[in-house]
Amino acid sequence: MMFSPLGDLPDDEARLAEQHLLWRGCLIDALDRLGVGEGLSVLDVGCGGGRLLADLAYRVGPMGRVHGVERDPALVEQARATLGDIPWATAEAADLLTAPLGEGWDAILCRFVLSVLPDPATAIHRFAAALRPGGVLVVQDALHDSFSVFPPNEVITSTLVTCAGLAGARGIDLRAAGHLPAALVGAGLELVEVEPKVHAGRPGSLAWRWCERSLLNQLPVLRAAGLLDAEHEVELRAAWAELGQHPGAMVMTPTAVVIAARRPKR
Numbered sequence: 001m002m003f004s005p006l007g008d009l010p011d012d013e014a015r016l017a018e019q020h021l022l023w024r025g026c027l028i029d030a031l032d033r034l035g036v037g038e039g040l041s042v043l044d045v046g047c048g049g050g051r052l053l054a055d056l057a058y059r060v061g062p063m064g065r066v067h068g069v070e071r072d073p074a075l076v077e078q079a080r081a082t083l084g085d086i087p088w089a090t091a092e093a094a095d096l097l098t099a100p101l102g103e104g105w106d107a108i109l110c111r112f113v114l115s116v117l118p119d120p121a122t123a124i125h126r127f128a129a130a131l132r133p134g135g136v137l138v139v140q141d142a143l144h145d146s147f148s149v150f151p152p153n154e155v156i157t158s159t160l161v162t163c164a165g166l167a168g169a170r171g172i173d174l175r176a177a178g179h180l181p182a183a184l185v186g187a188g189l190e191l192v193e194v195e196p197k198v199h200a201g202r203p204g205s206l207a208w209r210w211c212e213r214s215l216l217n218q219l220p221v222l223r224a225a226g227l228l229d230a231e232h233e234v235e236l237r238a239a240w241a242e243l244g245q246h247p248g249a250m251v252m253t254p255t256a257v258v259i260a261a262r263r264p265k266r
């Protein structure tokens, strides 16, 4: 999952709920600016457990339609449960790289998905073809560079570097969002806006708690890869707890960029 680039994490539900809350606002602001609202048809590709899909369903209302495509059947079940019995909202288990995506969508949303795909360009071309002329593709994805703590802490910083190294070795680009505007243009779309957002927060804030989980939930993955021994894990946990007691501590999140592009009218 994005911001945990090292793969699926155990006990990740709270982190994902906080993630949605933290990054939802800037995406919703973009949808307001772009006029993605009442009565429109919206496809959410890689919809995960459906938190955003539910927001979209209430946003477009009964005159609109929303549909989620998600590869993981367990998450599709979760998305259906999240949607409840909204008649104009559906979710299906399918691979966005191969399944028919339909056509004529007013808007397609893709949040924290393209950066985990081996070949995002193929997906973007498919999304472009599934939009109606004048329809808009809205992507939210991450640049991890800004993820940092203050006052700087050597143990925490070196663990972030280790995470980044492992992600890179596994072919995951932690700066993926930076390449997406050009990829959207390359698929024949017209770029409408590019809006970055970084949160900063004190200990206990939503940004702090989400960064804490994003880091600490990855430790089992580092352990399994042989990149963190028990002693270092204790040291890291102690360093994070100590930083949280500092009255002037601050965390900066990764940057999430919202990128919107339209399919030309003809």
Ligand SMILES: C[S@@+](CC[C@H](N)C(=O)[O-])C[C@H]1O[C@@H](n2cnc3c(N)ncnc32)[C@H](O)[C@@H]1O
Pocket: 001, 002, 020, 045, 046, 047, 048, 049, 051, 052, 069, 070, 071, 072, 075, 094, 095, 096, 097, 110, 111, 112, 113, 116, 117
């Ligand atoms: C980081 S999660 C983001 C989930 C959701 N968009 C959100 O913002 O909460 C990435 C999601 O993309 C899904 N995914 C990855 N590759 C996919 C594919 N080829 N087809 C469909 N879903 C895919 C994953 O299963 C996962 O649920």
